[in-house]
Amino acid sequence: MKNLSELEKNINYTFKDRKFLHLAMTHSSSSKKSKNNERLEFLGDRVLALVIAKLIYDLYEDDDEGDLAHRLSFLVSKDSLYSVAKLISLDDFVISNEKKLNISILADACEALIASVYLDGGIKSSEALIRYLWSQLLRGVKEPPKHIKSRLQEWALRNQLKEPSYELIRTNGPPHSPIFTVSIHVDGFSKITAQGKSIKNAEQNVAKKFMDSLNEGS
Known part of the structure; x- marks a missing residue:
């Protein structure tokens, strides 16, 4: 595992108390006795959603509620979190006994990282972090991404299925x-x-899994 100072450079933020960062990088598999990043994941998920919601509310003045919801769903999804995690080489810093750091582990660590910055520096610091790390994703979404469940429903209708x-x-x-x-x-x-952290999230994940299986079979 690399020194955490390298991660601070990657995210353009220096911690006042690095214990928050160390905890954010500690996966539950590392030790059954020591604390891990699961509680930070919970907090980071909420901080990310709030900051992204405000950013897209300000950026896309012509979007209605549904369009904003689709943008939010995409920008806080596991896929987006994973892409950000890879961007900052988070897999070089996660403390884990897992043989492979999968999408879920890295996405969760990314949420925990956001929470660690929030606890260390407050909402302004976490907002600056998210603006910095999500800049490419925010710029890349010109049109509201269509919800995966909506895409699946349209596919079913086209194929005359219930x-x-x-x-x-x-x-x-x-x-x-x-x-x-x-x-x-x-x-x-x-x-x-x-699976998912909410019923809505689990439904989105299973819809994506189904659509992916169609693409693999085509």
Whole structure:
């Protein structure tokens, strides 16, 4: 693992108390006894959503509520978090016993990083961080990205199929950070399941998983 001062350079922020950064980079697999970044993930998720919501509210004055919601969903998604994590080489700094740092681990670490800056420097520092790290993603979205569930519904209609249905299978994890497992049913296809930090997030993930399976089979 590289020195955390290198990560500070990557994110253009110097911590007053580096304990927040160290905790943000500590995955739950590193030790069962020591603290990990799960609580920071929870906080970072909310800070990111608030800051991005305000940024797109100011940037896209002609967007209605639905357009803004689609932009927000895209910009705070695991895919966007993962792309930011790779941009700053976050995989070089995460403390983990996992053999491979997958998308979920790096996306969660990115949320924890945002929370660590918020706790260390306040909302203005975390807003500056998000502006800096999300600048390419914000510039790259000229039109509101279409919600993955909407795209799937349009695909089903084009293929004369019933509207896809979603079902909550189970809920796991601690009360402060539950994980929801949802299945999707599309006529003529096997059921697929996926997880998320909310039911809405899980439905989006399972819809994406289904669409990805279509692309792989084409």
